[in-house]
Amino acid sequence: MNAAVSSPAVKVVRSVQDQVSPEEWQSRVNLAACYRLTAMYGMTEMIANHISCRVPGTEDQFLINPYGMLYEEIDASSLVKIDLDGNTLFNASDYAVNAAGFVIHSAIHMARHDVDCVAHTHTVAGMAVSAMECGLLPVAQTCMRFLHVAYHDFEGIADNPEERERLIAHLGNHEAMVLRNHGLLVVGKTIAAAFNVLFRMERACQVQVAALSCNTKLITPPQKVLQDTYDRMKPRDNVPGLSGELAWPALLRKLDRVDPSYRN
Numbered sequence: 001m002n003a004a005v006s007s008p009a010v011k012v013v014r015s016v017q018d019q020v021s022p023e024e025w026q027s028r029v030n031l032a033a034c035y036r037l038t039a040m041y042g043m044t045e046m047i048a049n050h051i052s053c054r055v056p057g058t059e060d061q062f063l064i065n066p067y068g069m070l071y072e073e074i075d076a077s078s079l080v081k082i083d084l085d086g087n088t089l090f091n092a093s094d095y096a097v098n099a100a101g102f103v104i105h106s107a108i109h110m111a112r113h114d115v116d117c118v119a120h121t122h123t124v125a126g127m128a129v130s131a132m133e134c135g136l137l138p139v140a141q142t143c144m145r146f147l148h149v150a151y152h153d154f155e156g157i158a159d160n161p162e163e164r165e166r167l168i169a170h171l172g173n174h175e176a177m178v179l180r181n182h183g184l185l186v187v188g189k190t191i192a193a194a195f196n197v198l199f200r201m202e203r204a205c206q207v208q209v210a211a212l213s214c215n216t217k218l219i220t221p222p223q224k225v226l227q228d229t230y231d232r233m234k235p236r237d238n239v240p241g242l243s244g245e246l247a248w249p250a251l252l253r254k255l256d257r258v259d260p261s262y263r264n
Helices: 022-040 099-111 124-130 161-171 191-212 223-233 248-258
Strands: 050-054 061-064 080-083 088-090 117-121 150-152 176-179 183-188
Touching: 022 050, 022 061, 022 117, 022 191, 022 248, 050 099, 050 191, 061 099, 099 117, 099 161, 099 183, 117 191, 124 176, 124 183, 124 191, 150 161, 183 191, 191 248
Parallel strands: 150 176
Antiparallel strands: 050 061, 050 117, 061 080, 080 088, 117 183, 176 183
């Protein structure tokens, strides 16, 4: 009989709740929930990719995942706090931060003070659409939310700080950007808002890949109808259903029924 091969267990991080402000702890809980939900809905690529949020009350600090943990393992205490220069300010995990994650997320947090959360994924549908010359098409109502999105051409692995200027310029004031030959990037005023955009953009990409695979002519509504639909679907602070805030408590309840350890 062959001996069993054991793998090193992930270090159990003791709760850091008493070492951070109540506001930061709440952001940590919500960000950890966002990681777990992203895993639950199949939008992960093992330990790759990142979701970050600004530390409340700061302009130059954000929380991001430790590079070495699966999204389904991340909890509030394991998140790493860094600044815009890449300095680690607080880290209770055994892992550092991925260089490409720092470049992409620091760029957005540096320039977009109107948003608190940034998410980047490498999903099959997202990567497929990122390679399509046509970009994201308004082939269904879900897709029309992204009638106006940004695009950023592939420059290689995004670990060069010089790319930050171009990432910022291409994103502009959009809530979503297709990273050509790479994946998807979204931003939100809150963690709930960013997850809402991410989920819907991923669904839009899935719809497009499915529709194009059918080898039949696609129809799209007139531009006036598309624009009107986009205007009615884009997030507004006074409409919780559009901003993602209405769904967020329900999503947390869903997580709590399955595994509430993200709150640790």
